[in-house]
Amino acid sequence: MGLWLDAAGQDQIRGRQIDEDTWNKxxxxxxxxxxxxxxxxxxxxxxxxFGCLSCYLIKLCKRPSFYKQLDEIAEFIEYCNRDILIPRGLYAKNPIEKGFRVLEIYLIYEPYDSKMEVCHDVTKAPKLVPRL
Incomplete structure (x- = not known):
């Protein structure tokens, strides 16, 4: 597959109390x-x-090693989120959820900006009418 993540996105999260060494590790x-x-x-x-010979019925008895490794990676990402990233206002989403295309890093605990806030009065919204 040739999956390789690049640490080049560090500039966008530099002000988030995470140093470059921790990010690169x-x-x-x-x-x-x-x-x-x-x-x-x-x-x-x-x-x-064995999968080919058994028409992949062996996967019912034994989980493939690739999927075991993916489970370990998911546990590692959860650990890093819990102990390293979330306390610094960041959250890493597991790349498998996006088909290994991208490692999403969410910025959490954003400061409130009143200029960006758009307030919608939901009490005046039109009512939904069911289709018949």
């Missing part, structure tokens, strides 16, 4: 874990062969 650890998950070994080859 987080990205490098994710890259390392994805590299391990994608690694072809004799065990993964045997899983594939």
């Amino acid at each position: 987080f990205i490098c650890e994710l890259n390392y874990r994805y590299e391990i998950a994608e690694k072809v070994s004799s065990a993964t080859v045997m899983e594939t062969i």
Whole structure:
């Protein structure tokens, strides 16, 4: 698959009390874990062969090692969110939820800006009419 995350987005979160070393360690650890998950070994080859021979019924008995690694990566991201990122006002979304295209970092605890606020009076909104 060749998944590789880049730490270049650090400029956009620089004022979020996260230093460059912590950010780079987080990205490098994710890259390392994805590299391990994608690694072809004799065990993964045997899983594939047994899967083909059993019409993939073996997946009902044994979870493939790739998915085990993805579960470990999800746990790692949860740990980093809980202990490192959320206290600094950031939240990392698991890349698998976006098809490994992007690692989304959400800025949380944004300061309130009254100029950006658009207030809608929901009591004056038109009522919904069901279709018949």
